[in-house]
Amino acid sequence: MNKPYILHYAPDNASLIIRIALEILGAPYEAVLVDRSVAAQQAPAYLSLNPLGMIPALETPDGVIFETGAILLWLADRHAGIFPVSDDAARGEGLKWLFFISNSLHAGLRQMFYPEKFIAAEHAAKLRDGIAQRSQSDFAQIEYLIVDPEMTLLGGATPTILDIYACTCLRWAQLYPTTYADNWVDVETFPALRALAKRIELLQSVQAVQVAEGLGPTPFSNPIYANPPVGSAT
Numbered sequence: 001m002n003k004p005y006i007l008h009y010a011p012d013n014a015s016l017i018i019r020i021a022l023e024i025l026g027a028p029y030e031a032v033l034v035d036r037s038v039a040a041q042q043a044p045a046y047l048s049l050n051p052l053g054m055i056p057a058l059e060t061p062d063g064v065i066f067e068t069g070a071i072l073l074w075l076a077d078r079h080a081g082i083f084p085v086s087d088d089a090a091r092g093e094g095l096k097w098l099f100f101i102s103n104s105l106h107a108g109l110r111q112m113f114y115p116e117k118f119i120a121a122e123h124a125a126k127l128r129d130g131i132a133q134r135s136q137s138d139f140a141q142i143e144y145l146i147v148d149p150e151m152t153l154l155g156g157a158t159p160t161i162l163d164i165y166a167c168t169c170l171r172w173a174q175l176y177p178t179t180y181a182d183n184w185v186d187v188e189t190f191p192a193l194r195a196l197a198k199r200i201e202l203l204q205s206v207q208a209v210q211v212a213e214g215l216g217p218t219p220f221s222n223p224i225y226a227n228p229p230v231g232s233a234t
């Protein structure tokens with residue numbers, strides 16, 4: 001049997017997306033907690049895995065991989081079924097939107113949640129106002145893709161890495177940041193994404209992860225703050 005992957009995770013962190021992908025794939029893995037309550041992501045032991053000090057990191061036979069999009073793509077290439085393989089005509093379409101979710105939607109949320117990492121504190125509200133608009137339009141783009149009958153990689157018959165990445169971003173936008181306007185993203189304007197969230201969260205793989213990380217039974221469509229059995233989300 002292949003050695004299990006080692007996923008360095010914290011509850012409800014970006015590692016959630018990777019954990020769901022691993023569960024969908026049925027790939028053996030061990031989840032190792034990065035204890036955010038003591039900033040373990042900044043400790044030398046973790047920095048030796050990911051010098052950026054960000055969660056997740058995945059130990060693989062090819063070495064440690066970090067950056068959520070890169071890990072998803074690597075896993076999808078090694079275990080077929082959740083993204084078009086390299087010679088599939090749909091690969092380019094998938095890559096465009098994977099990079100969009102990673103570089104725009106997820107990156108925007110990161111600025112929303114951690115503005116102090118990007119701008120002086122006195123300008124944080126202004127940054128957040130800008131990101132709120134940007135995120136609204138990024139989610140609108142996802143909504144458009146889901147209803148587009150030509151686009152089968154989002155909201156299609158079988159779950160893809162785009163589905164789980166987009167649904168996790170939807171989760172976070174409904175919960176965080178706690179110090180900004182509620183409903184800063186108007187989820188009511190995304191009925192197709194919400195329907196996808198309802199469908200995806202029923203997957204046995206998603207349910208296994210929500211139990212493991214204490215996310216509640218409807219982690220994407222009607223999320224509650226994580227109450228994990230171990231570790232902390234922040």
Ligand SMILES: N[C@@H](CCC(=O)N[C@@H](CS)C(=O)NCC(=O)O)C(=O)O
Pocket residue numbers: 012013014015041053054055056066067068069106110114
């Ligand atoms: N670009 C990174 C972002 C990951 C990220 O934002 N991780 C957060 C948790 S959700 C983190 O590690 N935050 C801790 C910190 O910034 O100190 C990726 O795609 O993996």
